[in-house]
Amino acid sequence: MIEFLNSIQNSLIYKNFFLVLSGLDNTILLLLISLPLGFVLALLFALARVSKITLLSKTIASYIFVIRGTPLLVQIYLIYFGLGSIKFIRESFLWYALKEPFWCGVIALTINTVAYGAEIFRGGIQSIEKSQVESGLSLGFGKFSLLRKIILPIAIRKVLPSYGNELILMVKATSLVSLTTYMEMTGIARKIMAKTFAPVEAFIAAGILYLFLNFLMVQFVKYLEWKYNPHLRLNN
Amino acid sequence: MFKFDKLVFGDSGWGDEFLIATLMTLLVSILSMGLGLFLAIITVWAKIVQNRITRFIANFYTTVIRGVPELLVIYLIFFGGNAVVMSIAKVFGYNKYIELNALTIATIAIAVISATYSSEVLRAAYLSISKGQIEAARSLGMNKFSIFFKIISPQVIRHALPGIGNVWQITLKDTSLISVTGLVEIMRQSRISSNVEHSPLTFLITAAILYLSLTTISGRVFKTLEVNYSKGFST
Numbered sequence: 001m002i003e004f005l006n007s008i009q010n011s012l013i014y015k016n017f018f019l020v021l022s023g024l025d026n027t028i029l030l031l032l033i034s035l036p037l038g039f040v041l042a043l044l045f046a047l048a049r050v051s052k053i054t055l056l057s058k059t060i061a062s063y064i065f066v067i068r069g070t071p072l073l074v075q076i077y078l079i080y081f082g083l084g085s086i087k088f089i090r091e092s093f094l095w096y097a098l099k100e101p102f103w104c105g106v107i108a109l110t111i112n113t114v115a116y117g118a119e120i121f122r123g124g125i126q127s128i129e130k131s132q133v134e135s136g137l138s139l140g141f142g143k144f145s146l147l148r149k150i151i152l153p154i155a156i157r158k159v160l161p162s163y164g165n166e167l168i169l170m171v172k173a174t175s176l177v178s179l180t181t182y183m184e185m186t187g188i189a190r191k192i193m194a195k196t197f198a199p200v201e202a203f204i205a206a207g208i209l210y211l212f213l214n215f216l217m218v219q220f221v222k223y224l225e226w227k228y229n230p231h232l233r234l235n236n
Numbered sequence: 237m238f239k240f241d242k243l244v245f246g247d248s249g250w251g252d253e254f255l256i257a258t259l260m261t262l263l264v265s266i267l268s269m270g271l272g273l274f275l276a277i278i279t280v281w282a283k284i285v286q287n288r289i290t291r292f293i294a295n296f297y298t299t300v301i302r303g304v305p306e307l308l309v310i311y312l313i314f315f316g317g318n319a320v321v322m323s324i325a326k327v328f329g330y331n332k333y334i335e336l337n338a339l340t341i342a343t344i345a346i347a348v349i350s351a352t353y354s355s356e357v358l359r360a361a362y363l364s365i366s367k368g369q370i371e372a373a374r375s376l377g378m379n380k381f382s383i384f385f386k387i388i389s390p391q392v393i394r395h396a397l398p399g400i401g402n403v404w405q406i407t408l409k410d411t412s413l414i415s416v417t418g419l420v421e422i423m424r425q426s427r428i429s430s431n432v433e434h435s436p437l438t439f440l441i442t443a444a445i446l447y448l449s450l451t452t453i454s455g456r457v458f459k460t461l462e463v464n465y466s467k468g469f470s471t
Contacts, residue, residue, distance in 0.1 A: 069448040071412035081436035199315030213353030
């Protein structure tokens with residue numbers, strides 16, 4: 001038994017695991033900023049998308065079309081390499097953020113998730129029955145309170161499963177930020193591989209951590225679904 | 237800042253290189269989509285057949301691949317694939333060094349990812365076929381083979397087409413990650429060109445436009461196919 005434990009401790013996966021673990025905080029940091037920001041902006045964009053102002057709605061629609069039609073990697077590179085090559089951006093205050101791969105990653109991830117999220121929320125908002133809005137109006141709700149008390153709560157809880165999918169995709173998407181020299185889990189795994197020439201061990205260690213992160217995310221979404229859909233609970 | 241004059245065809249521009257790169261992206265997408273669908277059919281079969289072991293393997297495969305970043309899967313197959321192939325070859329008594337070319341590795345890597353998404357789509361489509369139809373076919377004396385090709389497949393295709401269209405879009409965009417393996421597709425080409433010309437913005441925007449046109453055009457194609465396959469079913 002002790003021999004077995006020793007062999008585990010000496011194995012490359014075990015050692016790599018803790019090395020990769022040191023990049024976990026960087027991965028989580030990316031998510032902690034881009035996910036809440038993405039959620040709020042996605043809601044606003046969804047509302048703008050369904051608004052009756054044609055110009056606004058069309059603008060948002062084309063933004064969503066462009067972002068969903070191009071790979072995230074192109075967006076990350078455009079922000080990291082592309083914006084940095086414009087002279088007046090390098091001279092403006094924006095450069096303080098854009099010279100850091102971290103902030104480029106955050107901006108790219110947010111821009112990306114907002115497009116997907118807005119489309120998901122739009123589906124939720126449009127699926128609300130007209131009668132519910134009408135009864136709200138007949139009870140004397142103003143536009144704002146109608147939105148806050150009736151439309152958004154129903155829409156958000158309806159789309160929780162698909163928004164949960166988007167959240168998991170975002171966890172996976174953070175790995176792409178490693179291509180801008182930002183050292184999160186994938187970046188560290190690649191560094192280990194370059195050092196030890198043992199690719200499988202390095203990437204399996206990182207894979208286990210990503211699986212764990214996604215497992216937590218799934219549990220979080222499940223909890224939200226349970227909390228905000230009390231009428232769908234099987235037993236109390 | 238912008239050097240769009242560098243996008244002309246011929247020796248002075250990158251137009252022809254980008255054309256070849258676009259064809260490479262399409263080639264990788266189509267090959268890996270095809271291989272992915274094949275893998276997905278096997279996965280679905282493993283999931284619906286009454287066998288605990290195959291079901292466990294299939295579920296393990298889809299859960300792990302879908303829970304791990306695509307980039308990690310590509311790295312794993314790119315850096316670890318040769319070792320696996322060589323150890324398999326060793327079993328058959330072949331001891332020389334084997335190196336898979338970038339296209340093969342790219343296709344396999346993207347197919348492994350794409351298959352997990354396709355399998356979910358195909359499984360849902362298969363489950364939407366009512367059992368009564370299969371029973372009716374059996375009572376008419378059809379064998380397993382013709383039930384699969386005449387009853388199940390046509391309906392699965394119709395039900396799965398919208399989902400497969402989505403998977404295609406994801407696969408097409410995932411091929412951009414293949415650039416890390418050195419295969420010259422749109423993304424890699426835009427990095428090469430921007431390094432040479434010192435104008436990342438030009439070539440990255442070109443790449444974005446190329447991807448956007450590919451996804452838009454293929455989206456149209458799938459719409460047409462959907463209309464074609466759901467003839468007689470007004471929606």
